[in-house]
Ligand SMILES: Nc1nc2c(ncn2[C@@H]2O[C@H](COP(=O)(O)OP(=O)(O)O)[C@@H](O)[C@H]2O)c(=O)[nH]1
């Protein structure tokens with residue numbers, strides 16, 4: 001069938017590299033489902049990656065991430081840059097993960113060949129959400145996008161972890177998050193290169209801005225010379241009157257400034273090393289798990305292990321040790 005022939009790995013990857021949107025969609029679905037062929041596909045995609053600016057945008061739901069991205073797409077397009085977006089929102093109740101709001105919002109780019117948006121939900125990715133997002137990001141890179149934006153909900157560890165695929169990490173906060181800022185200080189704030197205080201039109205924005213700046217100043221004292229200084233950018237991404245939207249230019253410029261800084265310093269190499277290390281770990285974990293599970297398949301041993309554990313004749317730790325011991329002895333791994 002011609003349809004089948006078109007989807008051969010080598011053809012799909014070749015079409016992707018030429019910027020073919022349907023090939024990109026097909027490939028993304030493949031890696032999302034984690035089917036057999038997915039890794040073969042990624043092998044062909046990988047050599048074409050590494051040239052895009054990778055921008056991660058994280059923050060609580062409703063903080064305005066998608067609205068900001070919408071503006072950024074417009075700005076990057078004005079510079080004639082191609083933009084790919086992957087929006088990860090595991091809280092999305094929509095099956096398949098497509099966010100209705102995002103779909104409507106990004107609709108105006110539907111006719112723009114230079115914009116490609118894909119939403120991902122929480123539905124079981126065999127290798128985990130982080131792995132799937134990393135692969136999707138690689139696909140958007142290979143597709144020839146100059147900028148790849150990753151939107152993630154800064155809630156669970158898995159989502160926060162996703163931010164590590166990005167080179168420039170942006171944390172979006174809103175006024176009235178005083179306590180949350182305290183809580184975030186330790187974790188996510190440390191990886192943010194830019195902090196956006198969105199909804200700067202709301203009450204309390206001034207105080208929030210000052211406390212964020214104080215936190216950054218505090219952290220700045222401990223930073224080594226030449227290191228990037230994170231900054232806070234107040235924005236209004238949505239306003240009743242479009243003319244009241246503000247901070248978008250500053251945000252765009254800050255992203256480009258951080259990217260330039262990465263290129264002028266060992267920053268980019270470090271970011272890429274970190275990313276590849278993480279990628280390797282994710283792929284390895286997935287491969288090992290698949291290998292181990294397939295070894296148990298159809299032997300009835302899994303059920304036996306489960307029974308043993310439930311009846312307290314055994315424990316999960318010993319079972320993992322036992323299975324791993326057997327697996328590692330097998331010559332084929
Ligand atoms: N007042 C105000 N509302 C905003 C601003 N930016 C976004 N919003 C609104 O906040 C809501 C959530 O925005 P959204 O971009 O979907 O947030 P996300 O969940 O972080 O992607 C939407 O109703 C936006 O219109 C802003 O700067 N000020």
Ligand SMILES: [Mg+2]
Nearest residue numbers: 065066102151
């Ligand atoms: Mg969103």
